[in-house]
Amino acid sequence: MNRRALFRLVAGGLGGLLILLCLNRLFPIPPAPRYSPIVLAADGSVLHAYLNPTQKWRMKTELAEITPALQQAIINKEDRYFRYHFGVNPVAIVQAAGRNIFGKGRTTGASTITMQVARLLEPKERTFGNKLKEMLRAVQLEAHYSKAEILQLYLNLVPYGGNIEGVKSAALLYFQQPPDYLSLAQTVTLAIIPNQPRALVLGKNNALIVAERNRWLRQFQKQHLFPDQDIEDALAEPLDVQRHAAPALAPHLARRLVTQFVRQPNIRSTLQRGPQTKAEDLTKNYVRRLHELGINQAAVLVVNNRTRAVEAYVGSADFADAASAGQVDGVRAVRSPGSTLKPFLYALALDRGLVTPKLKLPDVPSNFSGFQPENFDKNFSGEVTVERALTYSLNIPAVRVLSEMGVPTFTDKLRDAGFKSVAKTAPRLGLSTVLGGCGATLEELTGLFVTLADGGRYAPLVLTEKVGKQKPLTKSELVSPAAAFLITDILAQHTRPDLPLGYQGSARLPKIAWKTGTSYGRRDAWSIGYNKDYTVGVWVGNFSGAGSPALTGTDIATPLLFDIFNALAYNSPNRWATPPASLDFRLVCAETGLVPGENCPNQLIDYYLSGISSARRCEHQKEALVSADGAISYCRACVPEAGFRRQLFPNPAPEVLAFREAQGLPATRLPAHNAACRLVRGTDATGAALAITSPLANAEYLLNRAEKQQLLLSCAAGSEVRQVFWYVNDRFLRAAAATERVFFRPPTGNVKISCADDHGRNVDIQLQIAEL
The missing domain is CATH 2.60.40.10 (Immunoglobulins)
Known part of the structure; x- marks a missing residue:
């Protein structure tokens, strides 16, 4: 071949390629089909499925779900030379033309799998012109996609009657299994239906389908496509099948994820099918028993403490219950958190050296610049330890601690913990924040308790599985491990008033730390608990905001919390938190919880954070100089040379002393000061502030x-x-x-x-x- 001829050949080839590229540009491949959005569990099983925009069940079959058996059955039945042709099979076309012209044999169109994909992507009337277009489009598809991708497209588009398209849709709606879990008999059944979707209707024409299935199984046996024993088992397998409803677990999370990932057909969540099913059933049955109390809804969240993966997500007791607004997502609804923020407040106070577990705080009628909180039971204790104040969920000591710490310090930490409503309203929040005077969601509160369960380290909750290599979870320290341990130790105590009726000493009581909460007006009941592995958050109430006299965290929310823990983690290892190295012991005065002073005979052991906890010494007793008869007291300026004695007097805070006297409790005051003292009206007199x-x-x-x-x-x-x-x-x-x-x-x-x-x-x- 001379140089000129070679040049013409190359030029002709390039010209032809250029023409093909121009045609490809002018006539682009049809867009990918619109799939049914589906939400998967962490193991890949389908939790929830939706119709696609054209109201069809067309669930995307992933390459990994196309089993070798399914590939072999489809290819050998539809297009034996699929792996070798370029979209069009010339031999099949010639054979089909001969049969059609001479009328010998079955009339066929010699369509390859690729040509069928072209027709399914662009449905047209069956004419010679359209058949030619199919061939050209098939060649174009072969140039753009691999054989595996073309087969995947085919399996996602084949019709199964009605509004069901694709192998995965048929497998789930008829066999309630994904394609890669089907038996050989079921696989062949799905392979034969697309050619006659109107005649071979699963659930209606099962006998006809079995006959056709067995005919193909015997043909495959002759071709030695599958082992003989597998064929025999498939031939003997009955076909008792009917159409089922699409999977509909976790409807609230499914809707949330589908809205977030609009164009993603398969969304893999972190949910575990077993825990999700149990949580939904327990919640629905539990709320059914509460209807007579005027309580119609509940929400539950189950979180893996180590990974922050949400393993169960129940937005309401019944998504279909329109009368009770069942479609509202209670996991994300902003509600009053009641007392559930108190553990976090005390953890922050521990880290700032303001309190230790045995420190005593006043629990008396108090006025904080116009804010006069009351305890839930309207009673006062005088003085209580921090651990008792938290265990009994007392309001006044919590407000006192927040007042000393400062509201901005508290709300800033809540913002760091992902509390969006608090972040928006922080400038307007006051001391009532710790009593539920702010907005919070079950998702935010559960995440906060996961932080305590994980030694004070915070990370956002995870709802979806990441594709590809996982990055390590980034955690930030909100409270110290020592503070988290002390709060956990207090919340795990079983001698407490918020044990539900009937659970004292019960074997049904799980080994957990938990905190309850009830909002103002008894509109929201909360109970959030955790062990080393899981954190479970429970909210019970009405989405309408209506309260109920029976609605409390103790009596209404905690039983559901215990039921879920017993169902999901009953046999989990009985591991528990251990004290960190930064935590130490010291002796404190039993009267105040402070470091013992000169007059502290009664002492006990208390935890403290070395170098952080206050080292203030106890002065619960005050030495005074009094006359021999105890009628008057002296200061150092007026004490006589003789005729006096030293005596110890109680030295409580002024508000505690006033409370004791008002309650008729023993309250010893110092004798009146020496009236003859020249400093009785002076500025050098000492004592408590007025x-x-x-x-x-x-x-x-x-x-x-x-x-x-x-x-x-x-x-x-x-x-x-x-x-x-x-x-x-x-x-x-x-x-x-x-x-x-x-x-x-x-x-x-x-x-x-x-x-x-x-x-x-x-x-x-x-x-x-x-x-x-």
């Missing part, structure tokens, strides 16, 4: 003149104070006992209230008075 507890400083009061309303004057003073003196606008009003409640009619406008005690201390406040 504070006005009513009215509130810088407050505005609107009084009704017709009703002759009065203001209350009260103060908190040390045990050495016997008498106080009240002044209004620097004019003397009256003298009163230190614990006496005084009422008076104030003038309008700016008013100055002053209080002085019999030891020379003085305090002033300003307020605004208006009248109707």
Whole structure:
């Protein structure tokens, strides 16, 4: 061949290639079919499936689901030379043309699998022109896709009657198994139906289908396509099948993920099928028993502590219950968290050295700049340890700790823990935040308790499995391992008031740490618990916001929490948290929980964080100099040379002393100070601070003149104070006992209230008075 001929040949080839590329550009391959969105469990099984936009069940069959048996059955039945031709089989075309022209044998179109894919992608009337277009499109498909991808397309598009398309849809809706779990008989059944989807209808024409299936099985046996024993077993397998509903587990999470991953046909979640099914059944049955109490809904979340994977997600008791708004996702609904944030507050306080487990906090009527919290049972204990305050979920000690820590410190940490509603409203939040005065979701709260279960390390919850190589989970420390352990140790105690009725000493009580919560108005009941492996969050209530007298975290939410733990982790290893190296023991005074002072005979052991916990010494008893008869007390300036003795007196906080006296409890005050002392009104007198507890400083009061309303004057003073003196606008009003409640009619406008005690201390406040 000369050089000119070679040039012409190359030029012709390039020209032809250019023409093909132009045609490919002008007539692009049809877009991929729109699949039915499906949500998978962590093991790949289908949890929930939706119709595609054209209202068809067309679930995408992945390459891994196409078994060798399915490949062989389809290829040998439809296109034996599929792996060797370029989309069109010339030999088959010639044979088909001969049969069609001379009328010998069955009339066929010699369609290859690739040509069938072309027709399924672009359905057209069967004409000679359209057949030619199919051939050209088949060649184009072969140029763009591998044989495996073309076979996958075919198996995703083949019809199975009605609105069912694709092998995976048929396998799940008829056999309730994915394609790679089917038997040989079931596989061949699905291979033969696409040619006659109207005649071979599963569930209606089963006898006809069995006959056709067995005919092909015997033909495959002659071809030695499968082992003889497998064929014999398949021939003997009955076909008792009917159409089933599509999988519909985890409807709330499925809708959430399908909305998030719009164009992704197969979404693999982290859910485990077993736990999800159990959690749904337990929740539905449990709420059914609560209907007579006016309680209609619940939500549950189960999280793996190590991976943060959500293994069960129940958004409501019944997705189909329209009357109770079952389609609302209770896992993401923003509700009042009640007392569920208290463990996190105390963990932060431990890390800042503000408290230790045995430290005693006042639990008395208190006023925090106008905010007057009450305990759930309306009672007060006087003083309680931190561990008791948390175990009994007392409100006043928690508010006191938050007041000392500062609300911004608390809300900043909640924001770091993923609390979106708190992050938005943080500037407006106050001391009520720790009592449920903020918004939170079950997802956020459960994630917070996972943090405590994992030694104080936070990471967002995981809802989907990542494809490919997994990156290590990034965790940040929200609280120290020591604080997390101490809170866990307190929450795991079984001697507590929030054990549901009937669970005391019960074998059904799981080994977990848990915290309950009830929102204001009994609208939300919470119970969140954890062990070393799992954290389970439970919310019970009504999506309408309606409350119920029976709705409490203890009685309503905790039984469901225990049921789920017993069902999902009953046989889990009984591992528990161990104290970290940063935690140590020390002796503290049993009266206060502080480091023992000079007069602390009763001591006990308490945990503390070395170098962090406060080392303040106990002063629960105060030494005083008193006369021999105990009638008067002396300061160092007026103590006589003889005729006096030293005596220890209780030294409680002024508000605790006032509470004890108001309750008629033993409350010993120091004797009155020596009246002849020249410092009795001086500035050198010592003792506890004096504070006005009513009215509130810088407050505005609107009084009704017709009703002759009065203001209350009260103060908190040390045990050495016997008498106080009240002044209004620097004019003397009256003298009163230190614990006496005084009422008076104030003038309008700016008013100055002053209080002085019999030891020379003085305090002033300003307020605004208006009248109707």
